[in-house]
Amino acid sequence: MNEAVSSSSLVTVLSLLGSSQTFVYLLSVALLVLVADYTWILYRRWCMPPGPFPWPIVGNTFSLPDTKPWYLFEKLSQEYNSPVITFWIGRNPTVWVNDAWSAHEMLVEKASIYTSRPRMLVFAELGIGQYNLLMMYTFTRAQRERFRAIRKLTHLGLNVEQVKKYQKFQDNELKIAMRDLLVSPDDFVSHFERYATSVVSIIGYGRRTKNKNDPILTEVMNFMKSAAALNVPGKSFPMLMETFPFLAKFPNKIAPWKYGLGSVRESRHSIPDFFLALAIEANSPDRPDNYSKLLFQERERYNLHDLELSQLTANLLGGGADTSSSTLATAVLAMRAFPEACRLAQSEIDRVVGPVRSPNLSDRDNLPYVRAFVKEVFRWRTVAIIGGQPHAPTEDTTWNGYRISKGTWVQGNTWAIHHNSRDFPEPDRFDPSRFLGGSNARPFPTKEGYMTFGWGRRVCPGQHLAEQGTFLGVARLLWAFKIEPAIDEATGEEVPVDIFDYTNGLNWLPQPFKVRFTPRSPEIHKAIQKEAQQAEEGLDMFNIPTEFQFSTFYK
Numbered sequence: 340m341n342e343a344v345s346s347s348s349l350v351t352v353l354s355l356l357g358s359s360q361t362f363v364y365l366l367s368v369a370l371l372v373l374v375a376d377y378t379w380i381l382y383r384r385w386c387m388p389p390g391p392f393p394w395p396i397v398g399n400t401f402s403l404p405d406t407k408p409w410y411l412f413e414k415l416s417q418e419y420n421s422p423v424i425t426f427w428i429g430r431n432p433t434v435w436v437n438d439a440w441s442a443h444e445m446l447v448e449k450a451s452i453y454t455s456r457p458r459m460l461v462f463a464e465l466g467i468g469q470y471n472l473l474m475m476y477t478f479t480r481a482q483r484e485r486f487r488a489i490r491k492l493t494h495l496g497l498n499v500e501q502v503k504k505y506q507k508f509q510d511n512e513l514k515i516a517m518r519d520l521l522v523s524p525d526d527f528v529s530h531f532e533r534y535a536t537s538v539v540s541i542i543g544y545g546r547r548t549k550n551k552n553d554p555i556l557t558e559v560m561n562f563m564k565s566a567a568a569l570n571v572p573g574k575s576f577p578m579l580m581e582t583f584p585f586l587a588k589f590p591n592k593i594a595p596w597k598y599g600l601g602s603v604r605e606s607r608h609s610i611p612d613f614f615l616a617l618a619i620e621a622n623s624p625d626r627p628d629n630y631s632k633l634l635f636q637e638r639e640r641y642n643l644h645d646l647e648l649s650q651l652t653a654n655l656l657g658g659g660a661d662t663s664s665s666t667l668a669t670a671v672l673a674m675r676a677f678p679e680a681c682r683l684a685q686s687e688i689d690r691v692v693g694p695v696r697s698p699n700l701s702d703r704d705n706l707p708y709v710r711a712f713v714k715e716v717f718r719w720r721t722v723a724i725i726g727g728q729p730h731a732p733t734e735d736t737t738w739n740g741y742r743i744s745k746g747t748w749v750q751g752n753t754w755a756i757h758h759n760s761r762d763f764p765e766p767d768r769f770d771p772s773r774f775l776g777g778s779n780a781r782p783f784p785t786k787e788g789y790m791t792f793g794w795g796r797r798v799c800p801g802q803h804l805a806e807q808g809t810f811l812g813v814a815r816l817l818w819a820f821k822i823e824p825a826i827d828e829a830t831g832e833e834v835p836v837d838i839f840d841y842t843n844g845l846n847w848l849p850q851p852f853k854v855r856f857t858p859r860s861p862e863i864h865k866a867i868q869k870e871a872q873q874a875e876e877g878l879d880m881f882n883i884p885t886e887f888q889f890s891t892f893y894k
């Protein structure tokens with residue numbers, strides 16, 4: 340009996356020893372892999388632009404602030420005395436470009452190398468992937484050819500000549516926005532959103548968003564805005580998956596950190612995709628000309644996949660609505676906070692345009708101060724605050740002797756670029772004269788004097804449309820309204836505004852603020868109403884309902 344017990348204990352001890360040996364063995368291998376991996380990271384760090392010391396596995400992720408990481412990258416660039424720095428998100432180095440000259444040198448002068456997007460887990464691989472221009476890689480010849488084709492199709496809808504054709508309805512929608520401001524001035528941001536969404540909806544689908552409760556406006560805009568809010572490098576989910584990519588492999592049911600990303604949503608309709616449904620609807624003969632029709636015509640020639648087609652139209656909403664309206668919200672904040680700039684612009688408009696009609700695009704050449712005002716709006720609080728999605732080099736390259744390997748995540752920090760006091764003295768001061776050769780004017784590597792629309796071959800294809808609309812919007816706001824401090828009803832005091840109080844997100848806008856809009860004269864008041872009425876008539880052909888609603892489209 341005793342013998343039997345002792346021999347079974349011996350077996351247990353031996354097997355424990357065996358398993359602990361296996362454990363020790365596995366642990367040693369893991370440690371070895373970790374050390375080798377970390378050595379490799381440190382070697383890469385040594386070759387790359389400077390930046391904070393990364394930890395094994397997590398890199399610098401946990402030194403990211405909860406919001407607005409662009410301030411941190413600006414600060415690090417100053418601390419390391421280098422416009423270009425490296426910051427490790429997990430095991431992936433991200434390169435942050437913090438001044439205009441380096442951004443130009445890398446992303447414009449070497450545009451053919453920096454055309455690609457890097458591998459992005461959260462917004463590309465778990466999302467729409469390579470069907471959307473925004474995410475497209477250009478590493479292989481096949482990828483480059485597809486990118487060129489999709490970019491060309493995008494330009495077909497947004498090139499300079501095409502954008503001129505949109506002037507009429509863009510102008511009309513803005514005239515209506517001015518009247519909306521007379522009616523409910525406190526809702527100014529939602530009036531801008533309606534205007535901007537309507538313009539891209541007419542372009543894409545030949546129908547306008549007349550009411551502020553149009554589903555495209557309430558649902559799609561909200562969806563796009565939440566996506567932009569989540570799409571900021573950070574230490575919370577879902578972006579934390581970029582640091583720990585294995586977390587993306589869990590099924591969505593048990594992985595709340597994935598926020599549903601990566602799941603296929605089943606349609607209630609015979610058409611599988613919401614934006615495809617809108618495009619098919621827009622392709623009907625009784626709809627006014629629109630971009631969806633053009634895409635259906637080009638479909639065979641470009642061998643377009645359904646999802647490529649739907650994403651080409653969705654990008655108008657995704658790229659053009661939120662950005663354009665938030666830029667106008669920033670313009671209002673600037674007008675409220677910097678009355679002197681406003682006064683100068685208004686006296687120019689009064690001289691050139693007068694009160695009987697509002698300024699339009701044909702006045703542009705005669706309004707140099709207003710043009711400079713618009714440039715300053717684009718610079719002062721640039722809406723795409725980190726220049727949209729990152730770029731990636733398609734081959735190993737260098738900056739200033741530092742190595743930047745193929746596929747590295749390279750992000751232009753537009754905040755830091757436009758906030759650099761060497762290029763823009765007193766950068767928080769809203770000062771249009773810096774674009775007119777005033778004492779604050781400094782050289783800049785681009786002819787526009789700003790980098791609001793990105794760089795190189797990925798530069799925003801909607802730039803002409805956005806510049807045209809922002810000029811019209813800003814000039815008309817200045818012509819129409821005194822934009823003054825709101826008065827607190829309880830205290831009778833002026834309500835202050837904070838020029839730093841902005842939302843967190845890839846496209847930021849001022850947090851809600853109060854301001855008083857007063858028509859600048861009775862004559863102007865009358866002109867706003869008259870022009871809006873004429874505009875309604877001009878837009879009537881686009882007042883068409885849609886059968887589809889985003890919130891009810893999928894099961």
Ligand code: HEM
Pocket residue numbers: 472473474490493497539654655656658659660662663666722723726727728729730791792793794795796797798799800801802804805
């Ligand atoms: C004030 C308004 C706008 C701003 C500030 C803006 C800014 C930007 C920026 C910074 C990028 C990234 C560029 C890069 O990667 O280097 C971009 C890309 C893009 N924008 Fe805009 N945008 C605006 C309006 C528009 C409009 C009106 C449209 C279309 C109707 C549009 C469509 C797009 C598209 C499709 C891309 C992706 C291009 C690509 O990845 O190749 N944007 N935009």
